[in-house]
Amino acid sequence: MSPELVTIPARGGKAAQASAGQHIKVVNTHGTQVVDAWAFNARDLTEWMSMEASRTSFMKLAAAVGDTFVTNQRRPILTLVEDTSRCAHDTLMAPCDRWRYRLLGVEGYHDNCRDNLHSALANLSVVIRATPPSLNLFMNIPWTADGLLAWGEPVSPPGSYVVLRAEMDLVVALSACPQDILPINGRTGRTTEAHFSIQ
Numbered sequence: 001m002s003p004e005l006v007t008i009p010a011r012g013g014k015a016a017q018a019s020a021g022q023h024i025k026v027v028n029t030h031g032t033q034v035v036d037a038w039a040f041n042a043r044d045l046t047e048w049m050s051m052e053a054s055r056t057s058f059m060k061l062a063a064a065v066g067d068t069f070v071t072n073q074r075r076p077i078l079t080l081v082e083d084t085s086r087c088a089h090d091t092l093m094a095p096c097d098r099w100r101y102r103l104l105g106v107e108g109y110h111d112n113c114r115d116n117l118h119s120a121l122a123n124l125s126v127v128i129r130a131t132p133p134s135l136n137l138f139m140n141i142p143w144t145a146d147g148l149l150a151w152g153e154p155v156s157p158p159g160s161y162v163v164l165r166a167e168m169d170l171v172v173a174l175s176a177c178p179q180d181i182l183p184i185n186g187r188t189g190r191t192t193e194a195h196f197s198i199q
């Protein structure tokens, strides 16, 4: 039986529990959608997947298949076991938030990954006070030898996916990034749904 495919609504978020050894498959259904990802130790939500500790562990700017993300206590939490996206998933950029959109000239409320994280966790009756750095799946942030970064456009084919293995019992949160001002979700400003399954 194939596992249930859960929709991450366009501009929204979803969270779920996964047990150690389970596989979380995140599908870029339409090929243009960045999905911000977080993971938390299910028994201690102050222990979360850390981008800075993970780069220290695998000594790369972006994980390759076989690399393991670690927590802010340096313990394995997610391993990238399969990847059809052709994208170096960004580990450098902070998740978007209301202040980011204000700096980009937006007046009034704009959907954002930070609020998506906390509302998705709230649906599981989970509250955390901080907003950890996100693993920005399918987000194309190219870098130069001089260390300069750019807002790349999407490069992942529709239906491409990553599979992450849970290395501990965890809570995973995923946000279909509503960024429609910068071109990270494509130049048209279109933001779409994405999907995931846990098996």
Ligand SMILES: [Zn+2]
Pocket: 036, 095, 096, 097, 112, 113, 114, 176, 177, 178, 179
């Ligand atoms: Zn975002």
